[in-house]
Amino acid sequence: MQLPIMTNTTNEDGCPTRQYASRPGMTRRSFLRRGTAATGAVAAIAASLSPLRELADTDEFTVANFIQKHYKEMDGQDMAKALERISAQVEKRYDIRPNIRDIKPMDGVEFVYALNLTRCIGCRKCVHACVAENNQSRSPEIQYIRVLEMPRGTNDIEQGNHHYQRATVPSEDHYYMPIQCHQCASPPCVKVCPVEATWQEPDGITVIDYDWCIGCRYCEAACPYWARRFNFSKPSIPNDKINPNMSYLSNRPRSKGVMEKCTFCLHRTREGKMPACLEVCPTGARKFGNILDPDSDVRKILESKRVFVLKQDLGTLPRFFYYFDERDPINEKVPTGTPSGGDA
């Protein structure tokens, strides 16, 4: 391609003149040349975008999705519409009609979790009960709880083994430390989100608006407890494994490209029930309740036991406390043949 060519552009003292030459007509050859190049370029761009054909049958990019407001800006009607849309989506994808609500926090409630490290045997039942309850992706696998097998004699979680595979647990040389979202009172993940897609609710639970998250994963980098998970692909859950009891801010199915995390099962706990990980724990190592209630188990534990939090030096103020019993049942052999009186 060429610019219009001028026959005489400068006069004798070298100054440019304002005189234009007539634009040379486009020859057939130059037209063909340009045409081939342009056609080729357009074809190459179009062909390079051909993988986008796969999007034809997706329900991700609808107008309703696009214009849906931020959770905090929705009124009752907006929310009803959004819930209806999500219900229809779930029904279409998983062939089950969910019972999906937007459950608000209760007044005078602040949730706290306590975990008895003496009792945890590392059976990972909590991990999988959580997956089932919260409709987490099975493949690729997303789990909110990691159980660390810790060598006795250290509290350094970097020495923990995430991948222990034993015939039976517990191992006598180890103790077990499950880690999930600590629902920090000063959450680093909330601070860093550029679009306010994650925030702390009045009852202390840090939630995510899955329809608002842009998937930058800054919160995942900020979390010191590795409690956040990203949907690297569209989550896959077998239809018969869907838990139809859902809420907007917790366990409704997520889409590709957004973050998710433990919400202390707020669709259960905001209705007074215990979280799924506690219900399934065979040893009763998990304790949950309202710290503002002086009669709650967790309040009594914090008052009577020696509790600690992970990475206290980071100032995140977790609402997830660990504690040990005074004596350890696993390694303690009760002497035989002597009169009774032991209290192990």
Next chain:
Amino acid sequence: MAKSDASASRSPVAGYFVGVGFLILASVFLLGKSSVEIPLTEQPPVRAEQIMPGAFRVALADPPMVNIGTYDQRCNDCHGLFENTRPEYRELTQHTNIILDHGINDGCLNCHDKGDREKLTLRGGGTVGFDQVAQLCAQCHGPIYRDWQKGSHGKTIGYWDTDLGEATKLTCSQCHDPHSPSFKPMPPLPGPHTLRMGKHYADHGDLVDDKNPLQRWRLDEHAESDSAEQGGDH
């Protein structure tokens, strides 16, 4: 570039080459794969009964019913027929399914009431029903009992908010087998299989992870060194 514009006008075929080049590129895109293969690992199935919520075991109710053979029977249906006159420490002829492993507490009648087998006996005299088993256990396990009372030991299921529903505080025998109270080891459920998972610990600390697509080269390395060793043996 600008310096040699003249030569550009002398090579008008460039447009054809570019156009044809782009068309070839377009066909490369169209003929190539339209998606990327993802190395996803097969997920080990977890059965619903492995993650059943609630009590760990079924404790005897009050009054206790025992199934021996075909019928549910009350304890005193048999034990009421005759008085126990035999020595306390002996091999059992009935209830042989019971394995008694309760430390130094190795006599049946330490806990079971000699007169009324549907009751539990307390140290200072007196009995309690099977649903009050905690009082019996408390006689030896004081600190645990206090923890249980305060909620730091044991398990409460149902509702944390008792205004909205019932909270069920499980008792000792709903988790512990009274005859063998220590918690039995159990097989753990499958560990994580996250995307491109890292270190897969075998018990002997071998670093090779056959599930990690990023570590296949390690497998090859091992295979090579193995075959080299074998070659040395021959």
Next chain:
Amino acid sequence: MSGDTKTLFREYPRFLWRCFQLSFVGDWKYYTWMFFLSVVALFGLNAYAKQFVQGLITTGMTDQVSWALYIANFTYLVGVAAAAVMLVIPVYIYKNKDLHNLVIFGELLAVVAIIMCLLFITADLGRPDRFHHLFLRFNFPMSILTWDVIALNGYLLLNLHICGYLIYCAYNNRRPTRKFYIPFVFVAIVWAISIHTVTAFLYSGLGGRPFWNSAVIAPRFLASAFAAGPALIILTLQVIKASTGYPVSEKAISTLKGIVTVALGINMFLLISEVFTEFYTGTTHAASARYLFFGLHGYSALVPWIWTAIGLNSFALIVLLTPAGKKRWVLNAACVAMIVGIWIEKGMGLIVPAFIPSPLGEIVEYVPTLNEILVCTGIWAFGLLIYTILVRVTIPVLYGELTVDTVYHTDPEKKLKQRQATKEATKEAMKESASVSL
């Protein structure tokens, strides 16, 4: 004046159209180069289309290593963009004459680098379709990422304005009005420092990542950027000189060489400070650093990379400090070495190791996938494509070959004549005012 301004506005679309046309004019080398870049860029677009459909699972990233090659390139390019200031400061503050006619190429490089930064960020987003959420709920000033959004886009606008204004004035044969660009130049100087500082704060503000949680990150970013950026500019200027005959003086190169040497020296010093603090104290927080430099528990994917980077940077520094650096090819080799070395340092040396081990001590190594690499090279090619076009249309404008009242020549003799005429005219103008800036 108002009528004049009106003409200026009316001429603008024609100016853009002529620039567009001009970008298709060139010899076979130009065509080959542009075709090559287009092909690489389209492979990147194709790879991105796949990623858009399948999700970020097409990358090597995981929940453990959740930022990697995209963010590494982004960080590196923020540095390149910021480094343009190393041309601007000598010219506008120290009135350096040698760099005077070259500063525009640095500013254009900044524009292109920021565009590439924005593309890398977009590539890294899980939901680019929700980009508008940034405008609806902007978590400012809490989230440093929002600061970065402002810093980068602001810097892009500043440089677009400065370059665009100066070039368009040249196109219209007008002397630029100082008040329309000098204030922006000084804002841009501060802004350039801020973009890289804010980007460093993105990382150093995270308490949960001890590898990043260090006050030396921001100064180190600046030092490495002021080494790698001007090194890139040294090479670029030589390419421009060779391919267009645009005058690039030896003094200009040696000024830049001085800047590069000092910046690289400071960068190495800060690296040593960092390494000393991590390893001498020997706390458990040094796990990432141990992984990076020596490997951890048998995992050592990054070790060869970081030592290569240290080797390249040391080589460059030694060469620059010795007389050998006076030879042009040695200088160029040193520039290439430090561009690569600092790129490794930013990517494999700064972003990835912060995620290994994970905050819970799990080691998952990161290896980029082919698709991810294609997206990255695609963005680089696209950036180079834009830069080539920008340089390609800027030079004739600066030569006075493409102005409002001339027509672009393809005949070399006429072009030469025209160039001489412009030179004369420029000299006249320079006499009138010593502070004409282009």
